[in-house]
Amino acid sequence: MKTLKKYIMPITMLLIFEAVAITLWLTLGNIFYLFNFTYIGFSISLGIFLFIRNNRYARRVTQLLVGLYMLVYLGFICNENMQIEGFWYYLFTGVFEAATIHYAVAKIFGPLIFGRGWCGYACWTAMVLDFLPYRTPQKPRKKLGWIKYVTFAVSLIFVAALFLAKVGNIERIMFWAFIIGNILYYAVGIILAFAFKDNRAFCKYICPVTVFMKPMSYFSLFRVKCDKEKCISCGKCRKVCPMNVDMTDNSRRRENGTECIMCLECKKACPKKAL
Numbered sequence: 001m002k003t004l005k006k007y008i009m010p011i012t013m014l015l016i017f018e019a020v021a022i023t024l025w026l027t028l029g030n031i032f033y034l035f036n037f038t039y040i041g042f043s044i045s046l047g048i049f050l051f052i053r054n055n056r057y058a059r060r061v062t063q064l065l066v067g068l069y070m071l072v073y074l075g076f077i078c079n080e081n082m083q084i085e086g087f088w089y090y091l092f093t094g095v096f097e098a099a100t101i102h103y104a105v106a107k108i109f110g111p112l113i114f115g116r117g118w119c120g121y122a123c124w125t126a127m128v129l130d131f132l133p134y135r136t137p138q139k140p141r142k143k144l145g146w147i148k149y150v151t152f153a154v155s156l157i158f159v160a161a162l163f164l165a166k167v168g169n170i171e172r173i174m175f176w177a178f179i180i181g182n183i184l185y186y187a188v189g190i191i192l193a194f195a196f197k198d199n200r201a202f203c204k205y206i207c208p209v210t211v212f213m214k215p216m217s218y219f220s221l222f223r224v225k226c227d228k229e230k231c232i233s234c235g236k237c238r239k240v241c242p243m244n245v246d247m248t249d250n251s252r253r254r255e256n257g258t259e260c261i262m263c264l265e266c267k268k269a270c271p272k273k274a275l
């Protein structure tokens with residue numbers, strides 16, 4: 001019973017993803033969804049399981065398992081554009097599959113439950129950025145968050161223009177948009193990481209997806225909370241946070257609260273187990 005309680009979180013995640021997998025498989029009649037969400041659920045649960053067992057590579061394992069699967073298998077091999085342009089594309093064509101399902105589960109409704117867990121455990125852009133040397137920001141946060149609204153608008157206008165201009169073979173254009181978009185994301189992400197001495201600078205200022213995720217994660221069910229009885233205000237948690245969150249404040253309006261990527265570095269750093 002004690003062991004079951006200890007592993008309740010990975011078991012719950014596995015069950016949630018399995019429920020999504022079976023529901024989509026049966027409602028859309030496509031067995032791919034059973035395989036897809038079972039694999040992702042297993043990868044996430046494995047990461048949480050390893051974290052509970054204090055494995056230092058727990059999060060990286062999940063990041064690589066999910067990130068490489070989505071980038072290489074779904075993106076390059078299956079030609080599915082899972083970036084925001086792909087989401088707009090499927091939305092305009094009225095097809096509820098691929099990128100629309102991915103966005104609904106991981107980036108729009110999922111954050112109501114697990115916040116920005118996607119950003120901490122599954123994103124293929126951050127999978128690479130997290131290998132860079134500035135895991136904790138070396139400089140104060142900049143007031144450049146407005147850029148993400150520009151990139152969000154550009155992605156929408158780009159796809160809308162293709163439809164309005166009735167361009168032929170948009171599917172092929174989407175494939176190349178995926179390749180070029182990823183190259184751009186990696187290049188800008190790496191340059192910014194070194195310029196600002198912050199691996200997650202791209203996530204903070206440029207990524208258009210955060211326009212969906214930030215408001216939804218405000219209401220997240222799972223959040224890092226601080227036990228004020230145990231906390232000695234040593235500040236070690238804030239020092240290691242890659243996203244500059246004030247996790248010692250339990251209010252939903254805490255500083256950078258919607259930036260939390262659930263990496264749990266703060267929890268690991270706390271000497272009093274207050275988080």
Ligand code: SF4
Nearest residue numbers: 119123125126203207
């Ligand atoms: S903010 Fe964007 S680039 Fe960063 S981890 Fe999240 S989805 Fe990926």
Ligand code: SF4
Nearest residue numbers: 241260261263264266
């Ligand atoms: S260190 Fe803590 S507060 Fe900061 S992003 Fe990770 S889980 Fe969230």
Ligand code: SF4
Nearest residue numbers: 231232234235237270
């Ligand atoms: S590391 Fe722990 S004890 Fe120190 S400020 Fe953070 S929550 Fe409090």
